[in-house]
Amino acid sequence: MRVIAGTARSLQLKAPTGMDTRPTTDRIKETLFNMLQPYLPDAVFIDLYSGSGGIGIEALSRGARHAYFVENNKNALACIQDNLQHTKLVDRATILRQDVLSALHGIHEREADVIFMDPPYEHDYEQEVLQILSNVPYVTEHTLIVVEASLESDFSYLEQMGFILTKEKRYKTNKHVFCHKAQ
Numbered sequence: 001m002r003v004i005a006g007t008a009r010s011l012q013l014k015a016p017t018g019m020d021t022r023p024t025t026d027r028i029k030e031t032l033f034n035m036l037q038p039y040l041p042d043a044v045f046i047d048l049y050s051g052s053g054g055i056g057i058e059a060l061s062r063g064a065r066h067a068y069f070v071e072n073n074k075n076a077l078a079c080i081q082d083n084l085q086h087t088k089l090v091d092r093a094t095i096l097r098q099d100v101l102s103a104l105h106g107i108h109e110r111e112a113d114v115i116f117m118d119p120p121y122e123h124d125y126e127q128e129v130l131q132i133l134s135n136v137p138y139v140t141e142h143t144l145i146v147v148e149a150s151l152e153s154d155f156s157y158l159e160q161m162g163f164i165l166t167k168e169k170r171y172k173t174n175k176h177v178f179c180h181k182a183q
Contacts, residue, residue, distance in 0.1 A: 001054055004030050006061030013083045015052045016075040028171055032146070033058055035169070035178075036114060039144050040064050043113035048100050048129065053080035055116050060089045064114075070096045070103040100129060109138045118148040121174075127157060134161045139181055147177045155179075 001013045004026060033040075036059070045064040047056030049071065056067040067089075069080050077097055084090045096103040100119070115133065119125035126147045133139045145163070147155075151170065155177050158165050167178040 001052065002026060004033065004058060006058070006063065007089075011087050013052055013054050013057065013086070014079045015054075016073065016079045028174075029054065029058060031169065031171075032176055033062060035167075035176075036144075036146070037062065039114050044068075044109050044111065044138075046070070046107065046112050046115040048103075048115065048117035049119045049125075050080055051076050051118065053083045055118070056093070057083055057087055057089060059114065059116075060092050061087065064092075066092050066094070068094045068096060068103075068107060070098070070100050072097060072099050100125070101132060104129070104132045104136060107136070107138060111140050112138045112143050115139070115143060115145045116148070117146070121150040121153070126153070130158070130161055130163065134163065134181065141181050141183045143181060145179050145181075147179075149175055149177060151175055153177075 001015055040059055041063040043064040045056055045059040045067040047067060047069050050056060050069040053069050056069050060067050071077050071080060080095055084093050117126060117129055126149060151174060158179055162182050163179040164182050165179050169176045
């Protein structure tokens with residue numbers, strides 16, 4: 001696993017040991033960031049269920065102004081810290097060592113530009129997170145929300161929560177769902 005582009009390009013990243021995290025493959029990460037690139041310059045990026053921190057670090061490397069990393073797994077937190085130091089991006093990062101649902105209320109930005117979440121599959125955590133995101137002040141109609149989920153995950157509830165599905169990118173084993181808050 002490595003940083004694909006930007007100021008930390010080609011630097012190797014550590015991944016937590018064990019099966020608690022699923023690092024996004026370089027190929028999928030590259031596809032994702034080709035779609036995210038227009039949103040990244042000077043962006044506030046929030047990486048929920050951060051794992052190794054690879055997604056938020058890629059965003060910082062590609063020009064995001066600041067990234068929040070939300071994770072409560074001890075091994076994953078150590079990886080995020082090591083990876084931020086290795087890439088020299090520590091000064092543009094905030095690590096929130098807590099449960100995602102609690103952490104969402106502790107982010108005090110005027111507006112988040114991109115929120116990425118890769119929750120454990122098959123638990124419907126994304127629905128709980130989106131419910132909170134529909135009511136926090138830093139999520140506006142300009143905030144892009146991206147959810148990495150299993151291919152079977154159903155997002156038919158988005159409209160009821162006040163979100164608009166703008167894109168869905170399917171891969172062999174998972175998908176990225178892109179949405180915005182309705183105006």
